[in-house]
Every structure is written in C-alpha cells, then in structure tokens.
Amino acid sequence: MAASEDNPILDEFTRKEYEFGFTTDIESDRVAPGLNEETIRLISEKKEEPKWMLDWRLAAYKIWTEMEEPDWAHVDYEPLDYQKICYYAAPKSKPVLDSLDDVDPELRKTMDKLGISTEEQKRLSNVAVDFVMDSVSVSTSFKKTLAKKGIIFCSMSEAVRDHADLVRKYLGTVVPVKDNFFSALNSAVFTDGSFCYIPKGVKCPMELSTYFRINESGTGQFERTLLVADKGSYVSYLEGCTAPQRDENQLHAAVVEIVALDEAEVKYSTVQNWYPGDENGVGGIYNFVTKRGVCETRAKISWTQVETGSAITWKYPSCILKGDHSVGEFYSVAVTAGAQQADTGTKMIHLGQHTHSTIISKGISAGRSQNSYRGLVRMASSAEQGRNFSQCDSLLMTDTSGAHTFPYIEISNPSAKVEHEATTSRIGEDQMFYCLQRGMTEEQAIGLIVNGYAKEVLNKLPMEFAVEAQKLLAISLEGSVG
Amino acid sequence: MLKIKNLHARVEGQEILCGLSLEMGPGEVHAIMGPNGSGKSTLASILAGRDEYEITEGSIEFLGVDLLALDATERAVAGIFLAFQYPVEIPGVSNMNFLRTAINSVRDQKGEEPMPAKDFLAKVKQCAKLVELDGKLRDRSVNEGFSGGEKKRNEVFQLAMLEPLLAVLDETDSGLDIDALRIISGGVNALRSPERSFLIITHYQRLLDHIVPDRVHVLAGGRIVRSGDKSLALELEDKGYDWINEELAQ
Numbered sequence: 001m002a003a004s005e006d007n008p009i010l011d012e013f014t015r016k017e018y019e020f021g022f023t024t025d026i027e028s029d030r031v032a033p034g035l036n037e038e039t040i041r042l043i044s045e046k047k048e049e050p051k052w053m054l055d056w057r058l059a060a061y062k063i064w065t066e067m068e069e070p071d072w073a074h075v076d077y078e079p080l081d082y083q084k085i086c087y088y089a090a091p092k093s094k095p096v097l098d099s100l101d102d103v104d105p106e107l108r109k110t111m112d113k114l115g116i117s118t119e120e121q122k123r124l125s126n127v128a129v130d131f132v133m134d135s136v137s138v139s140t141s142f143k144k145t146l147a148k149k150g151i152i153f154c155s156m157s158e159a160v161r162d163h164a165d166l167v168r169k170y171l172g173t174v175v176p177v178k179d180n181f182f183s184a185l186n187s188a189v190f191t192d193g194s195f196c197y198i199p200k201g202v203k204c205p206m207e208l209s210t211y212f213r214i215n216e217s218g219t220g221q222f223e224r225t226l227l228v229a230d231k232g233s234y235v236s237y238l239e240g241c242t243a244p245q246r247d248e249n250q251l252h253a254a255v256v257e258i259v260a261l262d263e264a265e266v267k268y269s270t271v272q273n274w275y276p277g278d279e280n281g282v283g284g285i286y287n288f289v290t291k292r293g294v295c296e297t298r299a300k301i302s303w304t305q306v307e308t309g310s311a312i313t314w315k316y317p318s319c320i321l322k323g324d325h326s327v328g329e330f331y332s333v334a335v336t337a338g339a340q341q342a343d344t345g346t347k348m349i350h351l352g353q354h355t356h357s358t359i360i361s362k363g364i365s366a367g368r369s370q371n372s373y374r375g376l377v378r379m380a381s382s383a384e385q386g387r388n389f390s391q392c393d394s395l396l397m398t399d400t401s402g403a404h405t406f407p408y409i410e411i412s413n414p415s416a417k418v419e420h421e422a423t424t425s426r427i428g429e430d431q432m433f434y435c436l437q438r439g440m441t442e443e444q445a446i447g448l449i450v451n452g453y454a455k456e457v458l459n460k461l462p463m464e465f466a467v468e469a470q471k472l473l474a475i476s477l478e479g480s481v482g
Numbered sequence: 483m484l485k486i487k488n489l490h491a492r493v494e495g496q497e498i499l500c501g502l503s504l505e506m507g508p509g510e511v512h513a514i515m516g517p518n519g520s521g522k523s524t525l526a527s528i529l530a531g532r533d534e535y536e537i538t539e540g541s542i543e544f545l546g547v548d549l550l551a552l553d554a555t556e557r558a559v560a561g562i563f564l565a566f567q568y569p570v571e572i573p574g575v576s577n578m579n580f581l582r583t584a585i586n587s588v589r590d591q592k593g594e595e596p597m598p599a600k601d602f603l604a605k606v607k608q609c610a611k612l613v614e615l616d617g618k619l620r621d622r623s624v625n626e627g628f629s630g631g632e633k634k635r636n637e638v639f640q641l642a643m644l645e646p647l648l649a650v651l652d653e654t655d656s657g658l659d660i661d662a663l664r665i666i667s668g669g670v671n672a673l674r675s676p677e678r679s680f681l682i683i684t685h686y687q688r689l690l691d692h693i694v695p696d697r698v699h700v701l702a703g704g705r706i707v708r709s710g711d712k713s714l715a716l717e718l719e720d721k722g723y724d725w726i727n728e729e730l731a732q
Contacts, residue, residue: 434570437530438580438644439558439588448583452574452623 284311447474
C-alpha cells in the first residue's frame with residue numbers, strides 16, 4: 001500500500017515547508033568561489049592569523065589535494081564541485097562584542113525567529129550563548145562570569161590570536177589533518193568555530209551553548225571546535241543548528257575535537273535541524289562531520305545527538321578511550337523523512353585497561369528516507385577487561401523507508417566483553433489507534449510514540465534542550481505513518 | 483443516545499455484521515453476549531472508529547450525529563470510550579503523560595483550556611483509587627510490564643479519567659481472577675450515572691453478576707437474535723449458546 005494513499009496527511013507534511021526557512025538580509029563580505037592556496041592565504045589574512053596557523057592550513061591543503069572523497073557510506077549524491085564553493089563569508093558590519101545591545105538588529109531578529117532570545121537565555125536558563133553566523137562569532141555572553149573561573153569560551157579565531165599556546169598544543173591532536181577527506185578540507189579552510197578550555201578541577205557552572213547557522217547561499221561551513229577539559233574538570237556543551245532554505249546544496253564539513261584529561265568529564269549534546277531539502281532532497285545541507293574525543297585516565301566523554309535535518313548526514317562522534325578506566329558514551333536519535341539519507345553512528349576505540357563504552361542508537365525512518373547506523377567497537381590488545389554495550393534500534397514509519405545497521409566489532413584482547421543488541425520495528429497501527437481512541441490527534445499520537453521510543457536518549461539531554469528536541473521530533477514526523 | 487440501524491460490515495471481503503440494530507438510552511447499561519466469532523469485538527471496533535472495516539449498509543447515530551462520518555479522534559472527543567480487550571503497550575511513555583496528552587487534546591478540540599496540573603493530579607488520585615491502581619503503575623510506561631489484570635484495571639482507570647458518555651467494554655472480564663473482577667466491576671459501578679451509558683461485551687455471565695445490566699442482547703451470526711433483561715444472561719449461562727444456534731438453524 002502506498003504511504004500517500006494510506007495517509008493523505010503524509011504528503012502534506014513531508015512536503016511541509018521547512019519551518020526555519022528564512023534568510024537574513026545582512027551585507028556580507030565573501031571571497032570568490034574556488035579553492036587554491038590563494039584562497040587559503042586570503043582567509044588567513046582576513047582573519048588576521050599568525051603565520052603558524054597559515055602554514056598549518058597550507059600543509060592541510062596539500063594533504064587534501066592528495067586525498068579521495070570517500071564513497072563507502074550508505075548515501076547517494078551527485079559529486080560536489082569543490083571549486084564552486086565559496087569558502088569564506090563574514091557579516092560586514094562586525095559588531096562590538098561586549099554588549100548584546102550592540103549586535104546588528106537584523107541578526108537579533110534572526111536569533112529571535114530561532115527562538116534564541118539571548119537576553120532571556122542569559123537571565124532565565126543560565127546558558128551562555130556564543131552565536132556563530134556565517135563563520136564569524138557575533139556575540140559572546142557570560143564571558144566575564146566564566147573568566148572568573150578561568151574558563152575560556154570564545155570563537156576559534158579569537159583563540160588562535162589570544163590563546164595560541166593551547167590551540168597549538170591540541171589542535172589536530174584528536175582528529176589529525178589527514179584523518180579523512182573532510183577533516184583535511186576543514187583543516188585547510190576552517191573559518192570559525194568555538195574554543196573552550198576548562199582549567200584543572202573546575203566544574204563549569206553553566207551549560208555552554210553555541211548556535212551554528214548557515215546563512216550565506218552557497219557558502220560551505222567549515223566549523224572547527226576544540227574543547228579541552230583539564231584534569232578533574234567538568235563541562236556540558238550544547239550545539240544546536242538550524243538553517244534557512246536554499247536552492248543549491250550546501251556543504252558542511254565540521255570538525256570537533258575534545259580532549260578530556262585525567263578524571264575530566266565532558267558532555268557534548270547536539271540538536272541538528274538543518275534544511276533537509278525539498279521532497280526530493282534538492283537544496284538540502286550535506287553534513288559531513290568529524291567529531292572525536294580522547295579520554296585520558298578515568299576521564300569520560302558522553303556524546304548525545306538528535307539528528308533530524310540535512311539532506312545527507314555523515315557523522316560518527318567517537319571516543320578514543322586511551323586512559324585506564326576511561327568511559328565513552330554515545331546516545332543518538334536520528335530521524336530521516338522525505339528523501340533524507342543518514343549514515344551515522346560512532347566509534348569506540350578501547351586502548352586502556354578497564355575502559356567502558358555504551359552505545360544507544362535509535363533510528364527513525366519515514367518517507368522514502370534511508371537511515372543507517374554504522375558503528376565500530378575496537379578492543380585493542382592493551383584493553384584488558386574492556387567492556388562495551390551497544391543497542392541499535394530502528395523504527396520504520398513507512399514501508400518505503402529503509403533502516404540499516406552496520407556494526408563492526410574488532411577484539412584483540414580475550415578479556416574484553418562486547419555486547420550488541422539490535423531491533424527493527426514498524427510503528428504499530430495498534431499503538432496509533434489506541435492513542436487516537438483516547439482523543440489524541442494523529443500528530444500528537446506520533447509525537448508521543450516516537451518520543452517514548454527515543455526516551456532513553458532524550459533523557460540524556462540537558463533539560464532545555466530535551467524540550468526543544470521533543471518538539472523537533474514530533475514536527476519532523478508529523479503525519480508520516482504509512 | 484446510540485442508535486444502530488441495520489448495520490452491515492465486512493473485513494477483507496468477509497461479512498461480519500449483517501443487519502445489526504441496537505438502541506441505547508442515556509444512563510443505560512447494555513450487555514452484548516454471544517459465541518466466539520459472532521461479531522462482538524467487531525462491533526466494539528466499529529463504534530470506536532477503527533478503519534479496517536467496511537460498512538456496506540446501515541447507520542450509527544450517536545447523540546443525533548452520524549457517527550460513521552467521524553474519525554476515531556472525533557468520536558473520542560464526542561464522548562466514546564473503548565476499553566480494549568488487548569490494551570496496547572507504549573514503551574517510554576508514562577501512563578501520566580499519556581493521559582494528560584489525551585485529556586488536554588480532547589479539551590483543546592472542544593476549545594477548552596488545558597486542565598491545570600493540580601486538578602489533573604487530584605483527579606488521578608481519585609480515579610486510581612476506584613480501581614486500586616497504585617502509584618508505581620501510574621508512573622510506568624503505558625501497559626508495559628503490566629499483568630493482564632493490571633492492564634484491564636488501567637483501562638477502567640482511563641475510562642474514569644476521560645469521563646466518556648458511552649463506554650464500550652470489550653471483554654474486559656476476560657482473563658481476570660475473581661478479585662480483579664470484583665475491583666473492576668466496583669470501578670465501573672461507581673462510574674455509572676444518568677448521563678453515562680455502558681455497552682458491555684462479554685462472553686460470560688459472571689461479570690453481569692457484578693455489573694447488573696438493564697438489557698441483555700445476544701449476538702449471533704452478525705446480528706442481534708434475542709434481547710431481554712438480565713434473566714436472559716442467566717438463561718444463557720444455563721443452556722449455553724448452542725440452543726441459539728439451533729434456533730437460528732430452524
């Protein structure tokens with residue numbers, strides 16, 4: 001039975017216009033499309049970078065030119081022309097950073113539309129927001145409060161200038177330039193991102209939050225985030241994304257590196273809601289992200305992600321459990337609808353003794369979408385008594401969508417234990433009818449059932465984010481049972 | 483309040499109901515009895531608006547409205563409640579969240595404000611008491627890990643919370659031990675009112691010892707073949723269903 005015949009609302013909602021599909025009219029300063037050494041020199045110059053940074057970029061560029069774009073993921077798209085992409089766009093009117101009141105009114109409007117009232121967030125939710133728009137940070141709040149604790153939370157550009165020692169020490173240590181095609185590209189052309197350093201023994205008193213946003217048509221976003229948690233520190237970091245509707249495909253190749261030194265704990269949460277394209281996936285964001293953290297002794301890194309957007313998602317937040325007794329966690333909800341394609345999962349690399357990892361992945365496929373979990377659990381020969389538990393569940397909303405699981409398990413230590421559980425189910429007509437009979441609308445019923453299914457993951461998100469994510473799940477899947 | 487006229491229904495090409503007629507007034511309790519496969523549960527599903535049945539003939543009027551023109555949600559909003567024979571599990575959704583969503587959805591569709599949290603909690607407490615549903619069960623995921631009896635008690639708990647005008651109980655007594663039967667009947671009896679009608683579908687007479695019906699109907703071969711007062715149930719208990727089949731055959 002065709003989904004659209006079975007349920008007319010399916011069509012209506014899968015073709016529903018992207019809710020955040022607006023653009024902001026801000027003059028921007030951009031370089032001509034194309035990528036060569038000159039482009040990189042120009043970016044570095046515009047950002048007033050020191051020479052070591054430029055050299056690093058040029059070296060990365062050289063490596064990238066010798067690499068091949070990967071094609072092993074379970075996704076299908078037209079090859080990208082990297083010479084047609086514009087690699088730098090910055091809002092021209094660069095505001096003063098001290099006060100939010102000085103921010104361009106157009107930008108403020110954008111933030112309001114996104115529901116990010118920075119003022120309100122400051123007062124009510126105790127969240128410091130570093131708002132990144134088209135590659136340059138335009139507002140950073142709570143800096144002073146954080147500074148008192150010695151916490152550094154700023155844009156990557158600022159960090160390169162003001163905290164060069166830390167950046168030079170850690171940049172590229174977790175995700176080496178030559179790690180993969182996209183990380184090399186990012187290393188060559190990254191324009192901005194966030195830098196965060198939590199000093200020894202400091203518990204960050206608030207959730208650190210960065211809103212990324214793509215605003216310039218045809219501008220690839222190459223965010224670079226580096227988060228260093230020194231010994232015994234703690235930080236919870238939030239990343240959320242929305243993007244305006246565009247006709248041409250937009251490439252996003254971010255790199256996120258986390259360093260958790262001895263006994264440090266980092267919670268990294270993402271809600272990703274980028275433009276998925278029209279019903280055929282045309283115009284959606286290509287999201288090729290490399291996220292990885294390294295854990296020293298007794299350190300812990302926890303990745304939580306709610307992925308609902310993008311035409312193509314290629315993303316594997318990973319943990320290298322280097323230190324003994326270190327812990328890695330990955331909690332993920334990935335929703336695909338329409339013609340979306342997602343190939344996402346994690347890698348848990350156990351090197352230290354008594355290292356533990358947990359993987360909970362919940363895939364939800366609607367429309368004609370393809371949703372794949374790809375995960376690697378590697379127990380090195382040194383990973384004495386290593387433990388992993390993986391659970392990968394797939395929920396199919398239609399009979400035209402696909403769910404795939406690609407678990408890779410490599411064990412080189414006989415004392416290690418790895419458990420993998422996987423289930424695939426259809427959203428139950430009985431469950432739907434039960435909810436409808438109690439007076440719920442179809443949208444409410446889907447929202448309720450899907451949020452229940454993803455609860456284990458949503459529970460891991462910080463409170464404010466969890467509420468946002470729940471709404472997002474319900475909106476993304478409205479009317480998509482077929 | 484409920485008028486079913488000459489209802490014919492089929493599923494996957496097979497006729498299940500063939501000319502069923504039934505009338506119920508407000509506040510009345512009617513029992514529908516009948517052998518397996520006579521169409522009892524089909525009737526319950528059709529009243530609640532399950533769309534896998536094809537209505538080929540006849541009509542259903544509920545409070546003067548053409549019920550067949552409404553979808554399942556609209557029927558629930560209009561005041562129809564079905565206590566399921568096999569209540570569904572919804573993992574990860576707490577009973578409380580489920581009920582609050584349902585109640586506020588109904589209120590929203592009626593143009594009313596959501597129920598204040600305080601009132602909701604007070605009501606939960608009161609209704610849970612009716613069927614001796616303890617706190618643990620209220621906070622757990624909907625029906626997940628509930629025993630058969632607990633599921634049925636949860637159905638009556640939801641009935642109490644949602645305050646329907648017509649409650650259809652589909653074999654609510656099946657699989658219950660004598661204590662659970664007593665608890666559930668007690669809950670249902672407490673919910674009887676001059677406005678609220680009950681259509682009790684059951685295979686056995688024993689439930690009707692506890693919930694005394696105003697009318698008893700015997701459903702066989704897709705239509706009502708006999709109606710009477712509560713003594714009809716006793717007669718059925720005594721003689722079984724065979725004599726009805728025999729009468730039909732003649």
